[in-house]
Amino acid sequence: MDEMKERLEALRTEALNELELVGDPQKLNDLRVKYLGKKGALTEILRGMGALSAEERPVIGQVGNEVRAAIEAVIEEKQSVFQQAETENRLRAETIDVTLPGSKLPAGAVHPLNKVAQEIEDIFVGLGYTIAEGPEVETDYFNFEALNLPKDHPARDMQDSFYITDDILMRTQTSPVQIRTMKAMNGKTPVKVICPGKVYRRDDDDATHSFQFNQIEGLVIGPNIRMSDLKGTLLQFAQLMFGKQAQIRLRPSFFPFTEPSAEVDISCAQCGGEGCRMCKHTGWLEILGCGMVHPRVLEMGGYDPNEVSGFAFGMGVERIALLKYGIDDIRHFYTNDARFLGQFVRMQG
Amino acid sequence: MNVSYKWLNEYIDLNGYTGEALAELMTSGGIEIDVVESRNKGVSGVVVGRVVTREKHPDADKLSVCTVDVGGSEPLQIVCGAKNVAAGQLVPVATVGAKLPGDFAIKRAKLRGVESQGMICSAKEIGLNEKLLPKEQQEGILVLPEGMTVGQSILDVLGIDDEVLELDLTPNRSDCLSMLGVAYEVGALTGREVKLPDNQVSDTTELASEHLSVQIEAVEQCSHYAARYIKGVVIGPSPQWMQNRLMAAGIRPISNVVDITNFVMLEYGQPLHAFDADKVNHGRIVVRLAREGEVIVTLDDQERKLEPHTLVITDGEKPIALAGVMGGANSEVNESTVNILLESARFDGGTVRKTSRQIGLRSESSIRFEKGVDPARVVPALDRAAALIAKYADGLVLEGVVQEVASAPEEKEIYVSLDKINRYLGTELSKLEVQTLFGRLQFSFELSLDGVFKVQVPSRRGDITRDVDLIEEVARLYGYDNIPTTPIEGAATPGALTKPQAIRRELRKRLTDAGLNEVISYSFTHPDRTRLFPALNGSVVPIRLSLPMSEDRSVLRTSLLPQLLETATYNRNRKIEDLSLFEIGSVFHTEETELTRLPQEKHRLAVLLTGSRTSTQWNRKSSPVDFYDVKGVLETVGEVLGISGLISYVAAQPEDMHPGRTAAIVLETERGPETIGYVGQVHPALQLEHDLQDVYVLEIELAPLYDAANFDIAYKSLPRYPAMQRDIAVVLNREIEVGKVIDAVRETAGELLESVNVFDIYTGEKLGAEKKSVALSLVYRHDARTLTDEEVTELHGRVVAKLEQSFAAELRK
Numbered sequence A: 001m002d003e004m005k006e007r008l009e010a011l012r013t014e015a016l017n018e019l020e021l022v023g024d025p026q027k028l029n030d031l032r033v034k035y036l037g038k039k040g041a042l043t044e045i046l047r048g049m050g051a052l053s054a055e056e057r058p059v060i061g062q063v064g065n066e067v068r069a070a071i072e073a074v075i076e077e078k079q080s081v082f083q084q085a086e087t088e089n090r091l092r093a094e095t096i097d098v099t100l101p102g103s104k105l106p107a108g109a110v111h112p113l114n115k116v117a118q119e120i121e122d123i124f125v126g127l128g129y130t131i132a133e134g135p136e137v138e139t140d141y142f143n144f145e146a147l148n149l150p151k152d153h154p155a156r157d158m159q160d161s162f163y164i165t166d167d168i169l170m171r172t173q174t175s176p177v178q179i180r181t182m183k184a185m186n187g188k189t190p191v192k193v194i195c196p197g198k199v200y201r202r203d204d205d206d207a208t209h210s211f212q213f214n215q216i217e218g219l220v221i222g223p224n225i226r227m228s229d230l231k232g233t234l235l236q237f238a239q240l241m242f243g244k245q246a247q248i249r250l251r252p253s254f255f256p257f258t259e260p261s262a263e264v265d266i267s268c269a270q271c272g273g274e275g276c277r278m279c280k281h282t283g284w285l286e287i288l289g290c291g292m293v294h295p296r297v298l299e300m301g302g303y304d305p306n307e308v309s310g311f312a313f314g315m316g317v318e319r320i321a322l323l324k325y326g327i328d329d330i331r332h333f334y335t336n337d338a339r340f341l342g343q344f345v346r347m348q349g
Numbered sequence B: 001m002n003v004s005y006k007w008l009n010e011y012i013d014l015n016g017y018t019g020e021a022l023a024e025l026m027t028s029g030g031i032e033i034d035v036v037e038s039r040n041k042g043v044s045g046v047v048v049g050r051v052v053t054r055e056k057h058p059d060a061d062k063l064s065v066c067t068v069d070v071g072g073s074e075p076l077q078i079v080c081g082a083k084n085v086a087a088g089q090l091v092p093v094a095t096v097g098a099k100l101p102g103d104f105a106i107k108r109a110k111l112r113g114v115e116s117q118g119m120i121c122s123a124k125e126i127g128l129n130e131k132l133l134p135k136e137q138q139e140g141i142l143v144l145p146e147g148m149t150v151g152q153s154i155l156d157v158l159g160i161d162d163e164v165l166e167l168d169l170t171p172n173r174s175d176c177l178s179m180l181g182v183a184y185e186v187g188a189l190t191g192r193e194v195k196l197p198d199n200q201v202s203d204t205t206e207l208a209s210e211h212l213s214v215q216i217e218a219v220e221q222c223s224h225y226a227a228r229y230i231k232g233v234v235i236g237p238s239p240q241w242m243q244n245r246l247m248a249a250g251i252r253p254i255s256n257v258v259d260i261t262n263f264v265m266l267e268y269g270q271p272l273h274a275f276d277a278d279k280v281n282h283g284r285i286v287v288r289l290a291r292e293g294e295v296i297v298t299l300d301d302q303e304r305k306l307e308p309h310t311l312v313i314t315d316g317e318k319p320i321a322l323a324g325v326m327g328g329a330n331s332e333v334n335e336s337t338v339n340i341l342l343e344s345a346r347f348d349g350g351t352v353r354k355t356s357r358q359i360g361l362r363s364e365s366s367i368r369f370e371k372g373v374d375p376a377r378v379v380p381a382l383d384r385a386a387a388l389i390a391k392y393a394d395g396l397v398l399e400g401v402v403q404e405v406a407s408a409p410e411e412k413e414i415y416v417s418l419d420k421i422n423r424y425l426g427t428e429l430s431k432l433e434v435q436t437l438f439g440r441l442q443f444s445f446e447l448s449l450d451g452v453f454k455v456q457v458p459s460r461r462g463d464i465t466r467d468v469d470l471i472e473e474v475a476r477l478y479g480y481d482n483i484p485t486t487p488i489e490g491a492a493t494p495g496a497l498t499k500p501q502a503i504r505r506e507l508r509k510r511l512t513d514a515g516l517n518e519v520i521s522y523s524f525t526h527p528d529r530t531r532l533f534p535a536l537n538g539s540v541v542p543i544r545l546s547l548p549m550s551e552d553r554s555v556l557r558t559s560l561l562p563q564l565l566e567t568a569t570y571n572r573n574r575k576i577e578d579l580s581l582f583e584i585g586s587v588f589h590t591e592e593t594e595l596t597r598l599p600q601e602k603h604r605l606a607v608l609l610t611g612s613r614t615s616t617q618w619n620r621k622s623s624p625v626d627f628y629d630v631k632g633v634l635e636t637v638g639e640v641l642g643i644s645g646l647i648s649y650v651a652a653q654p655e656d657m658h659p660g661r662t663a664a665i666v667l668e669t670e671r672g673p674e675t676i677g678y679v680g681q682v683h684p685a686l687q688l689e690h691d692l693q694d695v696y697v698l699e700i701e702l703a704p705l706y707d708a709a710n711f712d713i714a715y716k717s718l719p720r721y722p723a724m725q726r727d728i729a730v731v732l733n734r735e736i737e738v739g740k741v742i743d744a745v746r747e748t749a750g751e752l753l754e755s756v757n758v759f760d761i762y763t764g765e766k767l768g769a770e771k772k773s774v775a776l777s778l779v780y781r782h783d784a785r786t787l788t789d790e791e792v793t794e795l796h797g798r799v800v801a802k803l804e805q806s807f808a809a810e811l812r813k
Helices: A001-023 A025-037 A041-051 A056-094 A112-126 A153-160 A176-187 A229-240 A295-300 A318-323 A338-344 B019-028 B169-175 B178-189 B240-248 B257-268 B349-358 B364-371 B375-392 B418-425 B431-440 B467-478 B498-515 B526-533 B561-574 B627-640 B684-689 B703-708 B738-752 B789-807
Strands: A137-139 A168-170 A190-200 A212-222 A249-255 A257-265 A285-294 A309-316 B002-005 B032-040 B046-056 B064-069 B076-080 B090-101 B109-111 B113-117 B118-120 B164-168 B213-216 B221-232 B271-274 B283-287 B295-297 B303-306 B311-314 B317-322 B340-347 B402-405 B413-415 B446-447 B452-457 B579-589 B602-610 B610-616 B647-651 B657-669 B672-682 B695-701 B724-733 B753-762 B769-781
Touching: A001 A025, A001 A056, A025 A041, A025 A056, A041 A056, A056 B019, A112 A190, A112 A212, A112 A229, A112 A318, A112 A338, A137 B283, A137 B431, A176 A190, A176 A212, A176 A295, A176 A309, A212 A229, A212 A318, A229 A249, A229 A257, A229 A285, A229 A309, A229 B418, A249 A285, A249 B019, A249 B169, A249 B467, A249 B738, A257 A309, A257 B467, A285 A295, A285 A318, A309 A318, B002 B240, B019 B032, B019 B164, B019 B178, B032 B647, B076 B090, B076 B113, B164 B169, B169 B178, B169 B364, B178 B257, B178 B431, B213 B221, B213 B402, B221 B375, B240 B257, B240 B602, B257 B271, B257 B364, B257 B375, B271 B317, B271 B375, B283 B340, B295 B317, B311 B349, B340 B349, B349 B364, B413 B418, B413 B467, B418 B431, B418 B467, B431 B446, B431 B452, B431 B467, B452 B467, B498 B579, B498 B602, B498 B627, B498 B703, B498 B738, B526 B561, B561 B579, B561 B602, B561 B695, B602 B627, B627 B647, B627 B657, B627 B672, B672 B684, B672 B703, B695 B703, B695 B789, B738 B753, B738 B769, B738 B789
Parallel strands: B213 B283
Antiparallel strands: A137 A168, A190 A212, A212 A309, A249 A257, A257 A285, A285 A309, B002 B164, B032 B164, B046 B064, B046 B090, B064 B076, B090 B118, B109 B113, B221 B340, B221 B402, B271 B340, B283 B311, B295 B303, B311 B317, B413 B452, B446 B452, B579 B602, B602 B695, B647 B657, B657 B672, B672 B695, B724 B769, B753 B769
């Protein structure tokens, strides 16, 4: 029995010494087989236990287990060291240059005019408006006459038009959609629409004029619509579009289809009203025209001006886009230079 | 309308208001002032001087040495370079220390050895607009008229110390095309009184009616014609103060009589015309429409052919003036004129407009008639002018106004209740407040017990015709800023996009997400462009503008692709060769050569891809776009709109497209299959014409997609049983379309076939030029159980047999 004990102790010493020198995982595994494997040295020694007495067996068994545990502990420890080193090596080998450019998702841009128009549409849809559309080629009746602009009206000078025949022309404003909407509503209220779209006026193109441009008009008709409601609506729009601090200012003006009529200035978003280049040092930007729908127009649209009233407003999309993005030339919108278009990738703020 | 501050001050007290303050007040009241311009461009220390002597400069041919009396103890010695300087003249003199425009200070100087103590000025040098001066005053030094005091400031005598307000009038406020109108407006804004000019004509016994008769034949076109007869006038220059006023208003002084008619026109807004009475046959005035073939030579010496709609003033025989537009040469007032027939009339605006357009002449007079003149001022303005002619042209005004009134305007009474005003504006104005505002407008009114105002609107305010016009007057004087801000009352309304609007939004989003940029092109194009891609136009006739700005923009576009190609060329010329673009917009179709009804406006989507799909980067190579990229765009659209099963692609050879790389896009609709567009490569010849490499495009009608689009998602539960995949490669004749092969596979395999995918196409020498190999991957699955190997093998065998039979396919081993 003592001899066995000694052999076991010797094995422990030998094994631990040998393990201490191991430098690679393969060797470690070899040693495990050598000492702890089924045919390994430990098993070999313990096989001799059969010759021991019943009292001696547990004692030797105990020693054998201790030796096994000691060897296993060292192997495990070694193994974990090797694994860690291996992992480190792999990670080192896999290291890449994170500053190289990535493979981007494709990203095109909505045209800036449509981007602005969509933003305005979203604001009004949020305020409970629907979007009405109408033809770009219009009759003189819808474009002018039904809007209180009979054939010889002096105000027709304000907008030289592209006629196709005596009675058919390119619409000069989106207002005919208001008339079409009223007629379609057949006298029902409330009407709450905005009408976006392209319009055309004879104008020599330059940095601030384009013969083709986009307008968005709004029309509200109800049993008791007041001018104060118009102011409230426009203030709400201005603050949603240009920021909470935006203020509006109305100046009396004239449009044949509204009475009273007003031009609307919005406090300059860039300088907050202090005065800057954008607002030509006035603190205000002229953005909208508006007014209470003229009773003649209500009549033309099939409403009784004694029963209902309404307001209307209109704005130029190009003008807002020019101001919003600080674009210097309106013609860029229609030249479609890819270097221009690509700049409008960002989401709506 | 240009309004001189000083002149305006004669009709209303402007004390307390600077020009700028007045401009601000008027703008906030609705009369927009574009600019307030000082007439003084930087002149000080310039006085009236008299040239006493003029000698030649001893050492310079072109210079004179003058002595000039400027009211000091000694005359000044001044060297002058102007040819027209002469002894005895009154001239503007910039004395030492004076300033001229451009910050030019006058100093004592020596010119070729002779001392000069100042400078004799030209009109330009003291900042006058030369165009407004008579010819003789434009050249050389400005020679001033007699009657000025030596030593007086030039600023005073020429009225330069003044500001001019440029009114940008809206079409409804033509009442402000007169100084009096502006005075009434300022009166309404300030609450001050308007002072009317003196138009008292002194009494004579000789009756005008003995020399003059008036008859209106064209009663529709002329509602009132009044005339006076003035005897023995002396034509000469008008007084300097009047010339100053006219120049401030931008009108060139001509002679006393003409200047007075212009002056009074500006004062009252009533155009006047002076005839040489001795050239008017029997002093007869007949107002009528022109006769066929009649002509008149107008004041500008042009012969004008008259149209039957032209309103003319005749002397009973021949036309002597184009009513409201221009006088005739045959009755012109000139230096030898002695007797004047002075006209003040109300002509129809539309008639005057037509004539002035036709002859291409818009004058201060025609503009005022076009906008409508105040009927109540026809005679007062005539009287005012007659009184001024008596005073400044030594005329004798004969007794009586000779006139005919074809129709008198009705008195305008408008009712508006306090309640309506407040309901309309959202205000809480009191009776007293509204009364005050009407009072300031000088509108007389009666107020009933129940708060209804009965307002008499003066005829000068032709723009006010109904209650809302009065409400606007109240609102603008009360101040738009004082109107409260309220939310709309009543039930909330749901806001939403329509289906087509939502689809266009989604298309924009998907296409930009796929890297395409959106463009917007002009709707007007060159006629040649509408001839491209005829398959996209059907049998339409391009719609032509009646007065295009250029041939390049003379017709309405009939398809989107031609301009998308133009855009591609534009960018390629700027070295941008990789382009992915789309446009959503309307095209205009009609079959009529002359439009009698509105054309069809069709919403379309067009896509253009050219160059590389992705740019070269360190981790990938660039690869050129091809047909399948542009087709893929449409396939994605089809999936997003839930209609991919309804769309098929049929090889087609439309004009201007590559005959081997183009497909018609066919949509299965309720009416059967419809071609809704084309997808493919642009014909190489057209690419070359546009200087472009391979360009892949599509254009598609959107309305059929709006109808067909199906947003419902039919959820299928996830598969519970395994699938079996079988690959198959067959060799086919090259012209056999894989689409047909797939159809045959689907049809044969039936419900158990979950999907079929083309994973390889191979052509090569090994197969022979006429052959191709197509590799398909088929996935079979049963919803309710696991498929057995045997049944899949059996089914797959039938698929293979079908391909062998229908397409003479050879199975590749």
